[in-house]
Amino acid sequence: MSTTHKQIQERDRPRPVLIQKFGGTSVATAQKRERVVIHVRQALREGFAPVVVVSAMGRAGAPYATDTLLALAREVAPDTPARSLDLLLACGETISCVVTAETLRAAGIEAMPLTGPQAGIVTDKSFGAARILRVEPERLRRVLEQGIVPVVAGFQGMTEDGEITTLGRGGSDTTAAALGVALRAAEVQIFTDVGGVMTADPRLVPEARTLKTLSYREVMEMAQLGAKVIHPRAVEIAMEGRVPLRVLETGTNAPGTLIVDGPGLSLGERARAGAGPTPGRATTVEIRSDRVVRAVTQMGELARVLITDVGDTGARETLEVFDNLAAAGISLDMIQVEPGRIAFAIDAGKVGLARSILLGLGRRPTIETGFVKVSAVGGGMQGVPGVMARILRALAAAGVTVFHTADSHVNISCLVRAHEVARAVGALHREFWLDAVEDTGAPASLPLGASRPLADGESTQEAGASKVRGDGAGSSERESGGRVEAISRNGHRQEIPGVLPNRMEGRP
DSSP: OOOOOOHHHHHOOOEEEEEEEEOOOHHHHSSHHHHHHHHHHHHTTTEEEEEEEEESSSSTTTTOOOOHHHHHHHHHHHOHHHHHHHHHHHHHHHHHHHHHHHHHHTTTEEEEEEEEETEEEOOOOOOTOOOOEEEEHHHHHHHHHHTTTTETTTEEEEETTSOOEEEOOHHHHHHHHHHHHHOOOEEEEESSSSSSSSSSTTTTTTTOOOSSSSEEHHHHHHHTTTOOOOOOHHHHHHHHHTTEEEEEEEOOOOOOOOEESSSOHHHHHHHHOOOBTTTTHHHHHOOOOOOOOOEEEEEEEEEEEOOOOOTOOOOHHHHHHHHHHTTTTOOOOOEEEEEEEEEEEGGGGGGGHHHHHHTTTTOOOEEEEEEEEEEEOGGTTOTTTHHHHHHHHHHHHHHHOHHHHHOOEEEEEEEGGGGHHHHHHHHHHHHHHHTOOOTOOOOOOOTSSSSOOTTOOOOOHHHHHHEEOOOOOOEEEEEEETEEEEEEEEOOOOOTTTTTOOOSSSOO
């Protein structure tokens, strides 16, 4: 049978890019790396061009883990310069990308390991907490055009003058998101050891459920308030570039949590909503949810500082306190200022330094440790009256004492004693019916290769369908499992807008 012109076009059309990031535990052993092979092979079968991003293998104690390398440096010289530390710590991801690439090659998948600099990650000179300035994806494009799977070392980059840098905590997530924007990926998938973003920490609330969808803003707030599934900088970059994120569990086919500006919709639903595909980004619509709270998070270990000797009009004394603490690098949270009184929370590890500074200023602070910040997060709470009242009523009914509160348009936070945190999180989870949340969609875990749950009205054939289509105008669409994404094929240099400096330090 002769090959038609349409079949030739389909064969020659570039595949849409899919970023697949695997954390340290996902690549820690040979057995776990075999699961990575299955995910990459599945992406290839579905018509994608996968780009793999990896963290250093394992956790603290594993020979090439970031924390192990950090401990090694401190054992040799506690004052190792930040530049030297970055050069050492980058080795963990470099080793991981080579081992993962060779694992793929051994399985018959052509792969090429690349460091962050080789993949085009250009950063500023803030060693240990570098900010991505831009991504130059030309080399990655060439590798993809050859049908090779790039395996990129996350967490690292290079300055304009050739210095190796690391991106701080969550750096591999940040690498994945930045590459997703630069390559105009269909989706950035973050593989972890959990099934997605949950309504609460399941160690505190056994009834916690996996959320099917979240907005960028909601998950960014959750990450900043203690949820450790994905770093807020990665979410920020994806939000600016309008690239969908998905948090998944390694080794399963569970759908995980999709993070977008709107829910994943079928082609017919998008058409009825009046949304058409836009080259270079997924089509989105506004999220409309009747839930004011989507999840409950907690963050500790905190200390409460109370100062009562500032006078009724103590503006000068208050500024003096704040300026001196800031100069010492002590961040204040949940600040309350009123005549004759200042109260705020700080990291418990900064108590000794804070006490010394305040005593030096002639203040007599009361400092208590053993506190945690519990937060209710939800994009639907803005402008809704009575949310704070519900939170305080639920906590009071659970016997939880609230010492401070703080709020934004997306969250309300309460400072509570650490021994009451489980009761507090559980009370808020029940108050807002999160154990019965309607958009969890699927069980937290399915065996890899198993069929996903069917959507309402969807047939088995529709659930299994996956195809790539092109419009002949520099973009393509993928329809799979009830959603359509538009992918640009432009390969020019891409600036990464709106990226803030790292807020957290440590391993990626």
